[in-house]
Amino acid sequence: MKNEAITSRDVDFAKWYTDVVKAARLCDYSNVKGCMVIEPAGYALWERMQSVLDGMFKETGHQNVYMPMLIPESLMKKEGELINGFAPEVAWVTHGGANLLEERLCVRPTSETLFSDYYSNVVRSYRDLPMKYNQWCSVMRWEKTTRPFLRSREFLWQEGHTVHASAEEAEAETRQMLNVYKTFFEDYLAIPVIAGRKTEKEKFAGAEYSLTVEALMYNGVALQSGTSHYFGQKFSKAYDISFVNKENKQEYAYQTSWGVTTRMIGALIMVHSDDFGLVLPPKIAPKQVVIVPIGNVLEKVNEVYEALKANNISVYVDDSNKSPGFKFKEAEVNGIPVRIEIGERDLKRDVYTIARRDTQEKVEVNADIDVVSYVKDLMDKIQNNLFETAKARRDKMTYEVESVEEMKEIIENHPGFIIADWCGDEACEVSLKEIGGLKSRCILEEEQPTHKCAMCGKEAKHRVVWGIQY
Amino acid sequence: MKNEAITSRDVDFAKWYTDVVKAARLCDYSNVKGCMVIEPAGYALWERMQSVLDGMFKETGHQNVYMPMLIPESLMKKEGELINGFAPEVAWVTHGGANLLEERLCVRPTSETLFSDYYSNVVRSYRDLPMKYNQWCSVMRWEKTTRPFLRSREFLWQEGHTVHASAEEAEAETRQMLNVYKTFFEDYLAIPVIAGRKTEKEKFAGAEYSLTVEALMYNGVALQSGTSHYFGQKFSKAYDISFVNKENKQEYAYQTSWGVTTRMIGALIMVHSDDFGLVLPPKIAPKQVVIVPIGNVLEKVNEVYEALKANNISVYVDDSNKSPGFKFKEAEVNGIPVRIEIGERDLKRDVYTIARRDTQEKVEVNADIDVVSYVKDLMDKIQNNLFETAKARRDKMTYEVESVEEMKEIIENHPGFIIADWCGDEACEVSLKEIGGLKSRCILEEEQPTHKCAMCGKEAKHRVVWGIQY
Numbered sequence A, B: 001m002k003n004e005a006i007t008s009r010d011v012d013f014a015k016w017y018t019d020v021v022k023a024a025r026l027c028d029y030s031n032v033k034g035c036m037v038i039e040p041a042g043y044a045l046w047e048r049m050q051s052v053l054d055g056m057f058k059e060t061g062h063q064n065v066y067m068p069m070l071i072p073e074s075l076m077k078k079e080g081e082l083i084n085g086f087a088p089e090v091a092w093v094t095h096g097g098a099n100l101l102e103e104r105l106c107v108r109p110t111s112e113t114l115f116s117d118y119y120s121n122v123v124r125s126y127r128d129l130p131m132k133y134n135q136w137c138s139v140m141r142w143e144k145t146t147r148p149f150l151r152s153r154e155f156l157w158q159e160g161h162t163v164h165a166s167a168e169e170a171e172a173e174t175r176q177m178l179n180v181y182k183t184f185f186e187d188y189l190a191i192p193v194i195a196g197r198k199t200e201k202e203k204f205a206g207a208e209y210s211l212t213v214e215a216l217m218y219n220g221v222a223l224q225s226g227t228s229h230y231f232g233q234k235f236s237k238a239y240d241i242s243f244v245n246k247e248n249k250q251e252y253a254y255q256t257s258w259g260v261t262t263r264m265i266g267a268l269i270m271v272h273s274d275d276f277g278l279v280l281p282p283k284i285a286p287k288q289v290v291i292v293p294i295g296n297v298l299e300k301v302n303e304v305y306e307a308l309k310a311n312n313i314s315v316y317v318d319d320s321n322k323s324p325g326f327k328f329k330e331a332e333v334n335g336i337p338v339r340i341e342i343g344e345r346d347l348k349r350d351v352y353t354i355a356r357r358d359t360q361e362k363v364e365v366n367a368d369i370d371v372v373s374y375v376k377d378l379m380d381k382i383q384n385n386l387f388e389t390a391k392a393r394r395d396k397m398t399y400e401v402e403s404v405e406e407m408k409e410i411i412e413n414h415p416g417f418i419i420a421d422w423c424g425d426e427a428c429e430v431s432l433k434e435i436g437g438l439k440s441r442c443i444l445e446e447e448q449p450t451h452k453c454a455m456c457g458k459e460a461k462h463r464v465v466w467g468i469q470y
Helices: A013-025 A038-058 A080-089 A111-123 A168-187 A234-241 A264-273 A298-310 A324-333 A342-346 A372-396 A404-413 A426-434 B015-024 B040-059 B078-091 B112-122 B167-188 B232-237 B263-272 B296-308 B325-334 B344-348 B369-396 B404-413 B426-434
Strands: A028-031 A037-038 A070-072 A091-096 A100-108 A131-140 A154-164 A193-198 A209-216 A222-232 A243-244 A250-252 A252-262 A291-296 A315-316 A336-345 A349-356 A362-366 A398-400 A417-422 A439-443 A462-467 B028-030 B036-037 B070-072 B091-095 B099-107 B130-139 B154-164 B195-196 B209-216 B222-232 B242-244 B250-252 B254-261 B287-292 B315-319 B338-343 B351-356 B363-367 B398-400 B419-424 B438-443 B462-467
Touching: A013 A264, A028 B112, A038 A131, A038 A168, A038 A264, A038 B040, A091 A291, A091 A298, A091 B099, A100 B091, A111 A131, A111 A234, A111 A252, A111 B028, A154 A168, A168 A193, A168 A209, A168 A222, A168 A252, A193 A439, A209 A264, A209 A372, A209 A439, A209 A462, A222 A234, A222 A264, A234 A252, A243 A362, A264 A372, A291 A298, A291 A324, A324 A336, A336 A342, A336 A372, A342 A349, A349 A372, A349 B154, A372 A398, A398 B351, A398 B363, A404 A417, A404 A426, A426 A439, B015 B263, B036 B040, B040 B130, B040 B154, B040 B167, B040 B263, B099 B419, B112 B130, B112 B154, B112 B232, B112 B254, B154 B167, B167 B195, B167 B209, B167 B222, B167 B254, B195 B438, B209 B369, B222 B232, B222 B263, B222 B344, B232 B254, B254 B263, B263 B369, B287 B296, B287 B325, B296 B315, B296 B338, B296 B369, B325 B338, B338 B344, B338 B369, B344 B351, B351 B369, B363 B426, B369 B398, B404 B419, B404 B426, B426 B438
Parallel strands: A291 A315, A291 A336, A398 A417, B287 B315, B287 B338, B398 B419
Antiparallel strands: A028 A037, A070 A100, A091 A100, A091 B091, A131 A154, A154 A252, A193 A209, A209 A222, A222 A252, A243 A250, A336 A349, A349 A362, A417 A462, A439 A462, B028 B036, B070 B099, B091 B099, B130 B154, B154 B254, B195 B209, B209 B222, B222 B254, B242 B250, B338 B351, B351 B363, B419 B462, B438 B462
């Protein structure tokens, strides 16, 4: 059923997006400008993401910690590039109670400074290394224009910060965590991503280099979805994190950081959802199956419910007073992957109905099927279908070009990822901004340029993915 | 083995406490005054607490959400008592980037205001009620003197905020959540608590009444460990949370809030730990069992490890290069409840050793025992012993008195909980502050006074627990 609360995705994508967020009750605007209230359905999604990612972090040897949310200005300033990058967009605490503070403190926009300060206190010897810590917290960046989940003054994220005894080990960590993100996006969120390296202009303030996973939304706009940074010794020199190495010499340590945010919820919506509401991959859906009873079917409903629950399938029964049609619609808006409709009349024919959210296909099944294996199999199909559909669309919207004219034509008519070779000159990179804000997404490190620079015609150094970004 | 990094608990309790925090690496001081860095061992404890409590909250029908961390001053001021209570101790954000804000924002000290503002937007009818939400976050209170976990400018907590269609339902919620806390403290943290009602003077700013669970530390000092507040319609009138009731009339809603904090980590230490370091109840210990191999015992170590792991016992093998003695000491400092020492020579005699942290008792067991049931049984014993020991001590340090003179004698010589009847007059309550800062902990609601007011000799209204507090 068409949901009249939701604008069509092909008519007004921006309006469609906020309609879906609202209809599925993922978040609400608050009276705190630029900050959102994450409602139960949105937060449950975040908890699922946290749970899976946290498991992956722990499997790769990371531990969770918690750093203060406020950073003294002097501490923030120790690494010059970082403060220059973030100064325009931090919130400053100047008073404690009625008293003016001696030094103002910023609400953390990111915590490299605090982790580095801590590491400088505790790292002494190569035996202390590596230290691989992560924290789940909220951060604040004083953005001017905001959109639910995509850009807000406060958002939730995880930030990993590690310190190592060698550049090789730190660089391997940087790549490993990028791969964790790629796996999470593709295997759990069913979102295909391109992994690559940010250009010098687009890298994180203070990093030697930044790696990124980039996803393409339904409307052809790119979303930077997760980043992993190699710092080399930049922070360790600024914050004096040194250790006695195996050769008994003092050496500055090597660091990384990496993070993903509640923005992933925005990506989920903009890649999979439709005019009927939210669509969630089963592997990340907080509720995977809803059972809708119609008439006097308690026994069968309980049987199916208990069977699914006993097999760790997240299932609930919608036994509210609403009509079946209303319940179907609600399950659709909320993106429940599988809907089981058990009706009194159908049961007399020894059948009931199983519907999948992604394709909206409904199948009548025999009432004595092995429902657990049927649902598991169906959820696998949904998970795969969502990924393959997103990948096919992404591939179709990825264009290899050789000239700026081609780029213009694409951005004006059917935006997407543009692959074009580049000389490496920042002037060429910046010049593309005039084409609807086109920016470099990432350098494809494993590919070699086969053409001249699309902008200036000189020798190309890199094959680069370009796109319009959120 | 005595740990030379730890001052004796009976010599200098305050020093002992910070020594244990440091030796077990639970948290570290930071360069942000009054804020702490929660280190991996401390954060893992918090994660265990979160996991258990979150399960209990969800079982009782609560959902998690996330509210902004900043609160506009005007929103904060709507309920007068709350802002008066918190104004002296909030941190104020006055600038975003380089710009002075039109209205300053405080870093949340608690979120009644934001939840109320949200509820006023979404509550329309009795059909929307109850809404039972909780959030896990950090809060900030600009304290002057701070101590790790017990009192810090920033701390982690959960805050439940619920809204109901009737006073009865909201009051039942207030009591239910106090009971959840009591169960958690006694069954998981092995800390006996007294549950009661705060006096008018000590209740939460803006509450109709506050319920509390109070624990007694090893040194006889009381710790307010969890609170549950009933607001009646105070906030709903200030923030305009009204709904159409079943009689089709507009009515203000009824609210509650309840919270526990990282202070619980401090309570765990001050109730159970000793001069050898941390002591953790098995049901809350992130790591329950350590296996220390001595010599060539890989096969047996793996067998024991796999058996325990397969039965969801949190176990690790300390196969580092350190000496067995060093490993034993480290496991003791870190409070690992059970230590299994598997030695090459012992195995030749078909035995190995199992040590418990609480009593430090070591037992030689036959190498072919059912280690899983042995360890499970031992962990139950440890859990019970910790609770019973704490309870016996608490009971021994709880004194029933009839006069101020008796109170003085107790506080000067052997502080603890003091039970004394009270007329209900605030002047009598406040007068006790002169006795080493003695304050009311809670009113014992189910008990009746049997004496006159211990302070003024007039008719008593309440039986009250008094104590010196952290």
